Amino acid sequence: MGKQNSISKFANSLTEFLINAMADKYADAKHYAYRYNNLKVYMDPQKTPEPHFYVSLGISEAGFGIEDGKKIEGSLGSEDGLVTRWASRTNIYNELKNHWKTMMDAIAAEMEDDTAKKTDALVKLRRAEKEDTDLTVDMTGTGIDKQKRTNLTKRINAPKLIDDMGDDGKMKR
Numbered sequence: 358m359g360k361q362n363s364i365s366k367f368a369n370s371l372t373e374f375l376i377n378a379m380a381d382k383y384a385d386a387k388h389y390a391y392r393y394n395n396l397k398v399y400m401d402p403q404k405t406p407e408p409h410f411y412v413s414l415g416i417s418e419a420g421f422g423i424e425d426g427k428k429i430e431g432s433l434g435s436e437d438g439l440v441t442r443w444a445s446r447t448n449i450y451n452e453l454k455n456h457w458k459t460m461m462d463a464i465a466a467e468m469e470d471d472t473a474k475k476t477d478a479l480v481k482l483r484r485a486e487k488e489d490t491d492l493t494v495d496m497t498g499t500g501i502d503k504q505k506r507t508n509l510t511k512r513i514n515a516p517k518l519i520d521d522m523g524d525d526g527k528m529k530r
Contacts, residue, residue: 367456397414408423
């Protein structure tokens with residue numbers, strides 16, 4: 358297996374989870390959206406043979422086990438606990454396990470002589486890495502108020518709407 362690419366469905370889901378968590382805590386979603394813009398999630402069985410995933414954020418990187426969600430190596434600072442909470446959500450956990458299996462199947466297929474089987478396994482892996490499905494996280498039980506971010510955004514944008522209104526209550530053109 359060559360260079361590890363970020364798995365977009367996991368990177369997008371984790372980014373959304375982190376932005377919601379930090380906006381709930383500090384009420385600054387815009388800042389955190391910028392901060393997590395370069396977040397990457399990938400798996401590298403050459404580094405660690407057990408099922409795991411790595412999260413890279415700027416110059417920081419940490420590896421987490423899929424089965425128990427515990428940190429294997431590295432550090433992301435205050436985000437470590439939030440990544441563990443994200444990975445422990447049932448749908449995320451199942452998707453991480455499925456992707457690990459797909460990747461291990463592709464690695465096993467590379468060792469075989471059957472070119473068609475090898476190609477099929479690699480195509481499945483590449484599609485799974487680039488898949489852009491919306492991997493939403495059920496925020497129930499996380500203690501994170503996703504609505505707080507939505508309300509904050511509305512409140513920030515509300516004064517602009519008022520400024521755009523004329524004296525007659527209609528929008529200015």
